[in-house]
Amino acid sequence: MGRIIEEIYVWRLPVRFYHWINALCTVALLVTGMYIAAPVFNPPLGEAVWYKGMSWWRYIHFASAFIFIANFLFRMYWALLGNDKYGRFGGFRPWSPSWWGEPFKEQVASYLFLRSDEPNYVGHNPVAALAHFLFIFCGSTFMIFSGLAMYGENNPGGFNETWFGWLIPLFGGSYTLHFAHHLVAWIFPIYLIMHVYAVLRHDVVDRSSVTSSIVTGYKHKVEEEPV
8 A cells, every 4th residue: 555645747738638639640540541551341332433431531531630730730839838847848858978878777777677666757757758759759750741742742733742742752752652651650559559568567666647647637656654
């Protein structure tokens, strides 16, 4: 048994909204994207003009993508300019040698159960910050740019083709960019597995209410009571 000795408001409402909207959009994009790449349902017999199954999958994919983009831009604004100590990017300094020092190594060792004591961080620890940067920021940025470039092919000379179409010749053609888009999409399920493991592990090991904190915003510090 234990008792709560401190309750800290870590994730403010904008960060929590971003998290769940991003999660829902990512699932919708993955499911519809995989179907668009490899349809598994055969259309009914008859004239194809009367059946618009694929168009609905594409519509959901594009609608989810634009919500995903708007949500991502909002998160970037909040991370850079928001009045939020734990929601900003100030603690992420991969260019600093000290950032890769003992705190980072200690957290890696903790995740691998190579040390018994758990480093204590209120916001994101160094490993989580790096994972978010690589998978969420870099991954989302590439998916947005490549997605808008491919979407621009529907309207040559339009906004998307003008601003993002340069990615197609850079990758050697539309097919190669499509392949890269589909390949990078698989980092999100990988990230999800890592993220769920880390969150549940924190809840079990250091009992800091990480899982519920993304709903309530509060993390708890728990102290064991003497038996």
